Amino acid sequence: MKRIRGVVPPMVTPLLDNDHLDVPGLERLVEHILAGGVHGLFLLGTTGEAPDLPYELRRELVRRTSQLVAGRVPILVGVTDTVFTESLKMAACAQECGAAGLVAAPPYYFAAGQPELIDYYTRLADRVPLPLYLYNMPSQVKVMISVPTVIELAKHPNIVGLKDSSGNIGYFNACRYQLRNRDDFAILMGPEEAMGEAVLMGADGGVAGGANLFPKMFVDLYDAAVAKDVDRVRALQERVMRVSSLIYGIGHHNSSFVKGVKCALSLMGVCSDVLAAPREPFNAADRELVRSRLVELGAL
Amino acid sequence: MKRIRGVVPPMVTPLLDNDHLDVPGLERLVEHILAGGVHGLFLLGTTGEAPDLPYELRRELVRRTSQLVAGRVPILVGVTDTVFTESLKMAACAQECGAAGLVAAPPYYFAAGQPELIDYYTRLADRVPLPLYLYNMPSQVKVMISVPTVIELAKHPNIVGLKDSSGNIGYFNACRYQLRNRDDFAILMGPEEAMGEAVLMGADGGVAGGANLFPKMFVDLYDAAVAKDVDRVRALQERVMRVSSLIYGIGHHNSSFVKGVKCALSLMGVCSDVLAAPREPFNAADRELVRSRLVELGAL
Amino acid sequence: MKRIRGVVPPMVTPLLDNDHLDVPGLERLVEHILAGGVHGLFLLGTTGEAPDLPYELRRELVRRTSQLVAGRVPILVGVTDTVFTESLKMAACAQECGAAGLVAAPPYYFAAGQPELIDYYTRLADRVPLPLYLYNMPSQVKVMISVPTVIELAKHPNIVGLKDSSGNIGYFNACRYQLRNRDDFAILMGPEEAMGEAVLMGADGGVAGGANLFPKMFVDLYDAAVAKDVDRVRALQERVMRVSSLIYGIGHHNSSFVKGVKCALSLMGVCSDVLAAPREPFNAADRELVRSRLVELGAL
Amino acid sequence: MKRIRGVVPPMVTPLLDNDHLDVPGLERLVEHILAGGVHGLFLLGTTGEAPDLPYELRRELVRRTSQLVAGRVPILVGVTDTVFTESLKMAACAQECGAAGLVAAPPYYFAAGQPELIDYYTRLADRVPLPLYLYNMPSQVKVMISVPTVIELAKHPNIVGLKDSSGNIGYFNACRYQLRNRDDFAILMGPEEAMGEAVLMGADGGVAGGANLFPKMFVDLYDAAVAKDVDRVRALQERVMRVSSLIYGIGHHNSSFVKGVKCALSLMGVCSDVLAAPREPFNAADRELVRSRLVELGAL
Numbered sequence A, B, C, D: 001m002k003r004i005r006g007v008v009p010p011m012v013t014p015l016l017d018n019d020h021l022d023v024p025g026l027e028r029l030v031e032h033i034l035a036g037g038v039h040g041l042f043l044l045g046t047t048g049e050a051p052d053l054p055y056e057l058r059r060e061l062v063r064r065t066s067q068l069v070a071g072r073v074p075i076l077v078g079v080t081d082t083v084f085t086e087s088l089k090m091a092a093c094a095q096e097c098g099a100a101g102l103v104a105a106p107p108y109y110f111a112a113g114q115p116e117l118i119d120y121y122t123r124l125a126d127r128v129p130l131p132l133y134l135y136n137m138p139s140q141v142k143v144m145i146s147v148p149t150v151i152e153l154a155k156h157p158n159i160v161g162l163k164d165s166s167g168n169i170g171y172f173n174a175c176r177y178q179l180r181n182r183d184d185f186a187i188l189m190g191p192e193e194a195m196g197e198a199v200l201m202g203a204d205g206g207v208a209g210g211a212n213l214f215p216k217m218f219v220d221l222y223d224a225a226v227a228k229d230v231d232r233v234r235a236l237q238e239r240v241m242r243v244s245s246l247i248y249g250i251g252h253h254n255s256s257f258v259k260g261v262k263c264a265l266s267l268m269g270v271c272s273d274v275l276a277a278p279r280e281p282f283n284a285a286d287r288e289l290v291r292s293r294l295v296e297l298g299a300l
Helices: A023-034 A055-069 A084-096 A114-127 A147-153 A169-178 A192-200 A215-226 A230-247 A253-267 A284-296 B023-034 B055-069 B084-096 B114-127 B147-153 B169-178 B192-200 B215-226 B230-247 B253-267 B284-296 C023-034 C055-069 C084-096 C114-127 C147-153 C169-178 C192-200 C215-226 C230-247 C253-267 C284-296 D023-034 D055-069 D084-096 D114-127 D147-153 D169-178 D192-200 D215-226 D230-247 D253-267 D284-296
Strands: A015-017 A041-043 A075-078 A101-104 A132-136 A159-164 A186-189 B015-017 B041-043 B075-078 B101-104 B132-136 B159-164 B186-189 C015-017 C041-043 C075-078 C101-104 C132-136 C159-164 C186-189 D015-017 D041-043 D075-078 D101-104 D132-136 D159-164 D186-189
Touching: A023 A041, A023 A055, A023 A215, A041 A055, A055 A075, A055 A084, A075 A084, A084 A101, A084 A114, A101 A159, A114 A132, A114 A147, A132 A147, A147 A169, A159 A169, A169 A186, A169 A192, A169 B169, A169 B192, A169 B230, A186 A192, A192 A215, A192 A230, A192 B169, A192 B192, A215 A230, A230 A253, A230 A284, A230 B169, A253 A284, B023 B041, B023 B055, B023 B215, B041 B055, B055 B075, B055 B084, B075 B084, B084 B101, B084 B114, B101 B159, B114 B132, B114 B147, B132 B147, B147 B169, B159 B169, B169 B186, B169 B192, B186 B192, B192 B215, B192 B230, B215 B230, B230 B253, B230 B284, B253 B284, C023 C041, C023 C055, C023 C215, C041 C055, C055 C075, C055 C084, C075 C084, C084 C101, C084 C114, C101 C159, C114 C132, C114 C147, C132 C147, C147 C169, C159 C169, C169 C186, C169 C192, C169 D169, C169 D192, C169 D230, C186 C192, C192 C215, C192 C230, C192 D169, C192 D192, C215 C230, C230 C253, C230 C284, C230 D169, C253 C284, D023 D041, D023 D055, D023 D215, D041 D055, D055 D075, D055 D084, D075 D084, D084 D101, D084 D114, D101 D159, D114 D132, D114 D147, D132 D147, D147 D169, D159 D169, D169 D186, D169 D192, D186 D192, D192 D215, D192 D230, D215 D230, D230 D253, D230 D284, D253 D284
Parallel strands: A041 A075, A075 A101, A101 A132, A132 A159, A159 A186, B041 B075, B075 B101, B101 B132, B132 B159, B159 B186, C041 C075, C075 C101, C101 C132, C132 C159, C159 C186, D041 D075, D075 D101, D101 D132, D132 D159, D159 D186
Antiparallel strands: none
């Protein structure tokens, strides 16, 4: 059985400042997302700005979110780290808080070779107390978890899925094809711009950052894809593309996605738009642009 | 109206040696592909090894193929070049031979900036006598034709489509979304590993290299996708993935796709497996491996 | 006045296992390096595997090394981190231990744009209690600190130098040229393969990883370059190239440099060759190869 | 004996328009460069925009330049091409015109693997009638000619040197070190920003684009480096850096170097600033900026 299916939003981390959670914002955010009917919640991923957050704050986030979710959906916790021991510590914290699984991208300072990745994930999966998901994220970690490496690692009893954020459709489909008979291994699409078609073709779900904003839209999209309702998938995916084109491309640099989502959440009254240092929230002009586009989308 | 739809195989170029066409092989190849019911034929693309072929051979290929096809399907001719004048000359040759359109990737020695790409394609589209398709191929030309650049260029009356071979699904879907109301602009998926889902979601077709080998399989896949028959798309796309995993990954370096296709065509008795210099056909061991896999696929 | 000049070895971190220092090895290593007459010591850089080390171990390393060095040479401490607060904590630890300066590469998960780098380094330099050196390391952090950004940041009163490990000679020389009149800003060459010529041309020194093994060779090279003794620089740089070609290219992946240095130190009886997880020391065959080459170099 | 030593300017190609040489400009340019005392002339390199020039124009350039030079210095001719036969044809043209050698970067559409590079250069060196220089240019051709590949190819009797334009100082020095005993193999530095130190350390010369503008400055720099006059090398290299910082960084995209050089030559009355399509000369504002900087340099 797949450990997870459906829409698993990579939750943003509401911050008051660089070292403090926005606790009331977190409470509203969790309820906002869960109200959409999502199937899980992924904490401390790239959208969650995990690598830039102090460790104590990461642990507080896991503890508080687990209490807020209170078992309504399974929680996955990112343990990606350059320090192996810190990954283990975060995994222990996740287990204590009742998380359902762990997610790890490759170490991201030294780019590992494929044999090193096999060693790394094997060691990690051997030692952590929860099921582990591979997280392919080459734009940040400089290396793909190659298809043969995924196939090899999928044999490990504690490695139960793959989240692919490469956006490389040939790679994603090759992984899905090679593991098509593995009913116990979940394959999740990262980029929300491809979630509909991925599930139509047999993927198990998506880790859609936009589900922080519009969780029900993604749940509807997932349901339509599972039902093989192509027309409805097209229509809903078009709405996803509209949000993507209006909200995620404001500003410059590769932080525009997280900035856009946090700014929109702030304008929608959900949580703060503070980002982990050194990144700054949108300036007034960009914020106003997000506001006008949320109005255009009917979200304000 | 779209100028082209459906399966448009990027034809390999059958060679006797570096400077001579395998003319009988070309005749068999054209009939082999057309027998599959494809909707067009794309000459002198990356699969056709165009940049490595002598110019006279390129022109002979266009002339001979046009005569062989004899109007049964529209022909697109690649005019990608670093030399602007050579692109114009190849375009004139294509027109003389009755081609339906031209395809151009960005110049590939100096990586152009986006404003330069707008200038380049505008100049080219102004001067060529046939409709022009943009060809996004960042792995070879070092630059993406960005989404805003595509949107801008799509306004040109003589630019009628985009072939995207980036494999970047977010990019492909953004282009498709932005141009969704342009009934006169075709968007074609490059990687065959994503053709089924692309057409299911509304793309106009695919430029599937594997259609050199198994044209009908791709035509069936296209038809199933147009009919929104998800189960059949899944089954046929799975067959495409099987071919891909068995035939395209033998050998090393980034020529394994063309080598695999040409070797398989040679084993199937269609045409020679000679490659343009400096590349060599598979050695005996790799050739034997391709043979055994074609047997496994029921193609021998 | 330059805060630092000369040979500043980026010290490897002797480990017993992933979480424990090799304390006797550290003692021998410090004495081995200082006996060569080096001008400073750089802890917790890339050669020191800093991003892969547990924080408590990093702090213990700084404390112990400071005690061992006991003021004989200035110590620079790497504070590169994705977590801003952790950089500040490490900076405080460095100050407490009497370090002379701090070194920071850009945050390495999210690739920063140049304006973000200016913000980042300005914030960091504003808050840390010791002079700060910029550390250009694009292969690991995915972004160059551009020449204009270096020029801008060099105006900050607490930013006192640049260590460039890009290996890009045009970049290095452009930085040196632009800051040629800044007697208070040090420019240090990373790759030891270019240290001699860099100092000949006016650079302030080098952060030579090989100085863990052969510190006096690099001090001699530096002295010869300061003395503008071209023949001696050539001869000594040739010895550096010999070590580089014999010791650093064994094994695969981009860890071969650190593995080679640690293996050689182990064979020379200085310290352990354990690497931070997930990396493993050389296997027996590679270790034997290092041994034979150390014999060839007269180092065993 | 080295086939070539010293300053070998990569000559720009003076153009009237995309298909026609600026013949009077070419005459003035050749005399301008030769008056500086350079040791050779390199036609049809990257600075010469070779890949963007029509073949007939390339041949005319070689013929006319050979006649103008009339044996005063050896001429090297670039034969870099994606089409093997075109490389051979250009080589034959070079021989007919009395050229001294050929220069070839790897084919630049399909990125070759290292074994393919060995095959490619071996075939080419076997067939061309003149000595061949390897041209390492990864920014344009997407692949380094690796150090082991250079070592292997240097054994070929007709491969007589390496021009390295990577700017990677570790690579350059590794090649120079490995081939230090090969008195018959020339190693030439591409980036002029590193020519002084390269020759000081034992390299055979430089292919300095700026020598189109200020040939004598580079000849003086070369002479000072050969004489091991470090102070003079520093002073002259500083002048090179000044030109580089003032003239080569205007405008955007990676064509700013060629645009700057051609614009300056035009302002100095030497030749036209027309660039091969699709690139345009500087606009009026950028041209005015170049003018003011040439005044600042005392060149106008």
